[in-house]
Amino acid sequence: MRALVLFVCLSVGCLAQRPKPCTSPPLLTGSLSVASQSEKLMAYAKYSYDALGKRIRLREFGSYNNKTFHFDVLLLFRERIMYKINYKNQTCCKKPLSADPQQLLPPRFCEGAQLEERLDEETETFFSLF
Secondary structure, eight states: OHHHHHHHHHHHHHHHHOOOOOOOOSSSEEEEEEOTTTTSSSEEEEEEEETTTTEEEEEEEEETEEEEEEEEEEEEETTEEEEETTTTEEEEEEEEEEOOGGGGGOOOOOOOHHHHHHHHHHHHHHHHTT
């Protein structure tokens, strides 16, 4: 009997909690690496995300088909400007930025196919910037 009462109390306590929306942290740094199975592509990237200043910096280097590349981008959403920095040529290319940083935040309460569809849209939006 006690076990049943304990089980009911735990069930009610768990079911009474309401889910909270996902939020990204205001400042975030990290890195990632990618390699294809055929070893045609190998890349390493570092990123810095600043939600307060509405900016993202992405630095990437790697090789594709035995050719090395270096990629450095600064996205300033408040000013709606993107800078592509090329250290090899010592040049900087300034382009207008049309995406909203809100589109790059984690999805909220999506399930299954909705989540997959939303992530596909956000990935396309992010990579269309470059």
